[in-house]
Amino acid sequence: MAIAMEVEEGYPQPTKVELSLRNKLYIKISEHLSEDEVKSLRQSMITDNHIARGRVENAKPHEMFNMLEADGKIGRENLGLLKELLKALGKGTLAMEAEDVEEEEGRVMDGPIKLTSTREVNNRRQIYISPAAEKILSSLPPRSVDVVSVVGPMRKGKSHMANLLCKKKSGFPLGDDMESKTKDFWFWIRPHPVQTGRYLMVVDTEGLGDYCDEEQRDKDTKYLVLATLISNHLVFNLQGNPDSGFVTNLRLMGDLAERIRVQRDGGDEGQNLGQHFPELWVAVQDTHLKTPQKYGRRLTPDEFLELLLEHKDGHTTAINSHNNMTSAVKAFFPKRHLRLIPAPSINSDVLSNLGSVADSALQTEYKDATGNFTREIWNSGQVKRVNGEDVKTTGLLHIMRYYIDAINDPNAMPSVLGAYEAMAEGECRRASEEQMKTFQKTVEETVKPLMPTDEATCNRRIQAAVDNAVARMSADVGKWDKDGTWKRRLQAKLNKERLDLLNLNSAKSKDLCETILKKVDLPVRLKVGRGVYNGIGGFNTYAKDMEDVYRAYRQKASGKGPAVEKVLETFRATETTRRNAIMDTDKKLVEEDRRVKEEQRKKQEAKAAAERAAEKERLARAEAAKAEAERAAEEAKRRVAEVEAKRQEALAEAARQAQRAAEERARRKERKYFLGIPY
Numbered sequence: 001m002a003i004a005m006e007v008e009e010g011y012p013q014p015t016k017v018e019l020s021l022r023n024k025l026y027i028k029i030s031e032h033l034s035e036d037e038v039k040s041l042r043q044s045m046i047t048d049n050h051i052a053r054g055r056v057e058n059a060k061p062h063e064m065f066n067m068l069e070a071d072g073k074i075g076r077e078n079l080g081l082l083k084e085l086l087k088a089l090g091k092g093t094l095a096m097e098a099e100d101v102e103e104e105e106g107r108v109m110d111g112p113i114k115l116t117s118t119r120e121v122n123n124r125r126q127i128y129i130s131p132a133a134e135k136i137l138s139s140l141p142p143r144s145v146d147v148v149s150v151v152g153p154m155r156k157g158k159s160h161m162a163n164l165l166c167k168k169k170s171g172f173p174l175g176d177d178m179e180s181k182t183k184d185f186w187f188w189i190r191p192h193p194v195q196t197g198r199y200l201m202v203v204d205t206e207g208l209g210d211y212c213d214e215e216q217r218d219k220d221t222k223y224l225v226l227a228t229l230i231s232n233h234l235v236f237n238l239q240g241n242p243d244s245g246f247v248t249n250l251r252l253m254g255d256l257a258e259r260i261r262v263q264r265d266g267g268d269e270g271q272n273l274g275q276h277f278p279e280l281w282v283a284v285q286d287t288h289l290k291t292p293q294k295y296g297r298r299l300t301p302d303e304f305l306e307l308l309l310e311h312k313d314g315h316t317t318a319i320n321s322h323n324n325m326t327s328a329v330k331a332f333f334p335k336r337h338l339r340l341i342p343a344p345s346i347n348s349d350v351l352s353n354l355g356s357v358a359d360s361a362l363q364t365e366y367k368d369a370t371g372n373f374t375r376e377i378w379n380s381g382q383v384k385r386v387n388g389e390d391v392k393t394t395g396l397l398h399i400m401r402y403y404i405d406a407i408n409d410p411n412a413m414p415s416v417l418g419a420y421e422a423m424a425e426g427e428c429r430r431a432s433e434e435q436m437k438t439f440q441k442t443v444e445e446t447v448k449p450l451m452p453t454d455e456a457t458c459n460r461r462i463q464a465a466v467d468n469a470v471a472r473m474s475a476d477v478g479k480w481d482k483d484g485t486w487k488r489r490l491q492a493k494l495n496k497e498r499l500d501l502l503n504l505n506s507a508k509s510k511d512l513c514e515t516i517l518k519k520v521d522l523p524v525r526l527k528v529g530r531g532v533y534n535g536i537g538g539f540n541t542y543a544k545d546m547e548d549v550y551r552a553y554r555q556k557a558s559g560k561g562p563a564v565e566k567v568l569e570t571f572r573a574t575e576t577t578r579r580n581a582i583m584d585t586d587k588k589l590v591e592e593d594r595r596v597k598e599e600q601r602k603k604q605e606a607k608a609a610a611e612r613a614a615e616k617e618r619l620a621r622a623e624a625a626k627a628e629a630e631r632a633a634e635e636a637k638r639r640v641a642e643v644e645a646k647r648q649e650a651l652a653e654a655a656r657q658a659q660r661a662a663e664e665r666a667r668r669k670e671r672k673y674f675l676g677i678p679y
């Protein structure tokens with residue numbers, strides 16, 4: 001299957017080098033995939049139902065991509081599926097390139113828009129860049145630009161030529177009557193059809209008018225100055241057959257020396273402008289005559305131009321004017337060419353509708369000549385440069401602003417070095433802002449999600465982003481930032497950002513640590529609320545609970561940033577108050593308890609003493625009673641003994657008496673009785 005090419009309108013027929021960015025990408029991918037990767041790609045197409053097995057079996061990668069395009073699955077600004085497939089194959093870099101192409105195709109303009117307009121300021125017509133153009137140019141990635149401006153007399157097919165230079169038949173509006181159509185400057189910026197990674201910017205201009213009208217001439221010169229200064233290819237579009245007076249069309253070129261300087265101070269008086277001016281292409285349309293013969297052959301168009309630019313002898317006003325102009329053209333445009341383009345058609349209907357007629361209605365010679373001419377310009381490999389440096393899309397905006405300001409100012413003169421400085425300044429500002437944005441994006445994506453984190457880690461990551469940003473800016477615009485002012489400015493700004501971020505990290509750390517602390521301390525607070533610690537020994541319980549709180553906090557807050565200890569410290573201060581209150585309560589309760597117990601002890605002691613006294617008394621009484629009883633018993637005993645003794649006495653007496661009686665009787669017995677008286 002043939003490689004699908006983006007066939008654009010217009011007759012400069014596409015060649016291989018004019019493939020669309022997408023097609024170039026498809027080919028590049030094809031060249032970078034191994035056999036096995038191609039097999040995997042085919043397999044994914046089949047298993048994921050992107051393309052039927054039969055269609056994909058022997059297809060090469062770019063053919064598969066073309067099938068996907070044909071099925072509307074990928075295409076302009078729609079390379080999502082392609083990126084996924086590439087990522088699945090581990091081709092991240094190619095996926096990123098696809099992303100770039102997608103972005104680029106999304107960014108390029110659908111058609112031309114106004115580049116400049118004019119307005120009345122203090123009774124003077126002032127040129128300004130249209131806001132839409134500013135927006136487009138500042139939003140494009142900073143890439144080198146091949147700037148082709150088409151100038152020339154009005155109503156001579158400039159806009160049509162501008163379209164052809166964009167590989168289009170229509171776009172820049174064409175006029176279909178005698179009225180001048182294009183007002184101010186228009187532009188169309190597109191990916192360069194030949195130079196990879198560069199843009200082609202085609203600028204169509206308002207036609208040059210009557211040279212004798214002072215006001216018109218002033219305006220025309222300004223426009224010519226602007227077109228000359230912003231481009232690297234200046235197409236001077238003319239119509240008709242070049243004759244000896246033909247080059248008078250270039251007469252305004254003679255005015256350039258008075259309007260442009262190389263040095264800022266203008267001291268050079270326009271010398272060396274040739275080194276800085278664009279390549280001049282005098283494109284003469286509707287030519288049917290051949291170049292003249294010389295040296296036994298036909299002159300080439302470029303040789304013919306030199307012939308036309310030869311000095312004339314004589315001193316008439318016309319000859320002087322011619323010689324001034326040719327001197328200016330030769331001095332300012334060392335690279336100059338003449339291109340002769342035949343008429344598009346002999347049919348007036350076709351000629352007045354070039355923007356819409358079919359290619360087949362055009363003469364082959366015309367199509368060949370325009371095709372060759374446009375390709376010659378695209379293939380020149382040139383881009384806009386200022387003072388030897390490539391001008392990027394963004395830089396172009398800076399130099400345009402500078403040149404327009406200088407052109408508007410009656411007391412200023414645009415200078416190449418002034419533009420260079422303006423571009424340096426603008427590019428440095430742009431790069432600085434860009435790096436600032438990239439830094440902020442990096443911070444959002446890689447630093448902030450980590451917050452809060454310990455200060456060293458946080459600082460290390462921010463510093464890495466800072467260093468990257470500074471390094472990228474140096475790589476991007478180091479050559480512009482000669483004394484390093486912008487680098488230092490960016491460093492200072494980033495350093496401030498770094499400090500702000502560290503503060504943010506601290507604040508986040510503080511918030512999080514406070515939240516953690518609040519959470520782990522909640523059970524204790526609830527207990528405090530419920531008065532759990534308001535008891536004897538409550539302080540001990542509290543102290544143990546708090547040990548748990550601190551342990552839990554340390555565990556959960558570990559690595560949560562620089563505020564871990566500080567928050568703890570602050571908390572400890574308030575916690576001490578709470579701790580002291582609990583301790584006081586505990587002490588008071590202990591004291592009270594001690595007092596109550598003392599009282600109880602005293603009471604008990606008193607009671608015991610009383611009891612002991614009562615016992616003693618009871619004992620004493622018992623003792624006394626016992627003694628009394630003993631004494632009574634003793635008494636009784638004594639009485640008994642007395643009685644006994646008395647009885648014994650009595651008994652003894654009685655015994656004695658009996659004894660005596662017995663003895664008496666015994667004596668009586670023995671003395672017989674005398675006279676009856678015992679003797």
Ligand SMILES: Nc1nc2c(ncn2[C@@H]2O[C@H](COP(=O)(O)OP(=O)(O)OP(=O)(O)O)[C@@H](O)[C@H]2O)c(=O)[nH]1
Binds near residue numbers: 159285
């Ligand atoms: N004969 C001829 N006519 C052309 C050519 N190119 C464009 N035209 C026609 O000339 C008319 C004006 O073309 P434009 O491209 O608008 O010319 P212009 O120089 O931009 O005109 P202004 O913007 O008004 O200065 C249109 O009708 C075109 O179809 C050409 O090479 N030869």
Ligand SMILES: [Mg+2]
Binds near residue numbers: 160174175
């Ligand atoms: Mg025009």
